[in-house]
Amino acid sequence: MKPIAVGFSIFTVALCFYVGDLNQADARLGAFYTQVLSADFAGAHDSMDQAIRLWPSNARYYDWRGYVICQNLPPHCSHGFRAALSAGDRSAALLAVADYRKALELNGRDAVAHHNLGWLEHLLGDDAGAEADWGAAVKIDPANVLFHLSYGMFLNESGNEPRAKEEFQTAVKLSPSTVDSPFFTRYRIHNQNAADSIVGAVTSTLASELGQGNDPIVEAKLGKLYLFQGDLSRAAQLLEDAASQLPNLPLVWVNLGEVRERQDSLSSAMDCYKKATYVDGTLAGPYLRMGELELRAGQKTTASEDFSRAIERWQRVKPVTAAHNSRLYVEDWQRIDDLLPTTLVWYTTPCEASRAWRGLSQLFPEKQEYASRTKTCEQLPSPHRGVGHDGGSKP
Secondary structure, eight states: OHHHHHHHHHHHHHHHHHHHHHHHHHHHHHHHHHHHHOOOHHHHHHHHHHHHHHHOOOHHHHHHHHHHHGGOOOOOOOOHHHOOOOOOHHHHHHHOOOOOOHHHHHHHHHHHHHHHHHHHHHHHHHHHHHHHHHHHHHHHOOOEEEEHHHHHHHHTTTOHHHHHHHHHHHHHHHGGGGGSSSSHHHHHHHHHHHHHHHHHHHHHHHHHHTTTTTOHHHHHHHHHHHHHHHHHHHHHHHHHEEEEEETTTTHHHHHHHHHOOOOOHHHHHHHHHHHHHHOOHHHHSSHHHHHHHHTTTOOOHHHHHHHHHHHHHHHHHOOTTTHHHHHHHSOOOOOOOOOOTTTTTTSOOOOOOHHHHHHHHHHHHOHHHHHHTTTTTTTOSSSSSTSSSSOOOOO
């Protein structure tokens, strides 16, 4: 019995050390989140180095280290940019590539790693590898809007406009609010026919689906697209019906509020926006619109408060990859953006910041810092310069 007892004791001690290492590694991940949010990227990198030493088989740690390595890389690329990539940027990109590939070696179902690796490969000139990784990301997590948009931007830059439009249509069908994003706004400025045909195609598809049976989710999506197209009567009917069946969908109330506002029913609009905040207080959109209505009514104090709330919430927008990673790793929801380029999550989702800063600038014209931020959304860099997405022209 004595050898068995000794062996068990050794196993118990080893297990304690192992569990202790895992706990320490997770503690370093917690520190990493804090450091990234405060832009302490050197400290965040060190935290992930320590976490990986303690738990080298955790794929997610390699994802995060790859992410933080990329923080100082250019947020965009173009056909002529790669040749000018500095030695330091190239070295950093290659280190991040190695981390994402290690993450995929440990967990081949990590769509975020595929997605981010695609951006890095594209930046380094490996478009074949980039296309393969974007294709893998879309296949693994086909409900992820941003993966379709990233892939579509690449296809559009590569001259494959039909395939690009397919990816954009999928994204808009999954999330019609994409049409309010800086990405779609710029895309429509430079190719209105293509943008309008995308919205038209998705509208027809959703209308056909709705004709096959009642579905409040489809009604909500279709109502949003009719609102975008200016068909307020149809939008109101669909959004009202969706809200009556699923009153806990905050964006339905936001969109219905916008319909009411355009119909000059301002009290009804305010009521809709307030309902949206009751359902989900993390959204920026309702607070922005409430602030604008309060500003029109001369309620300066509450307008200022709501504009500030909108800006704060927009700056903490939840990345669209969060749900995928939560399913994959069975952990807490992501707390920060894990996308490349680092501005992509803001570029492809509705941006309420500019309008909120403009509202604050009207209230406080003496504060130049407010006026200087009224183009926040317009200044978000496109990940692809020179292809009509950022106000530039094609090469």
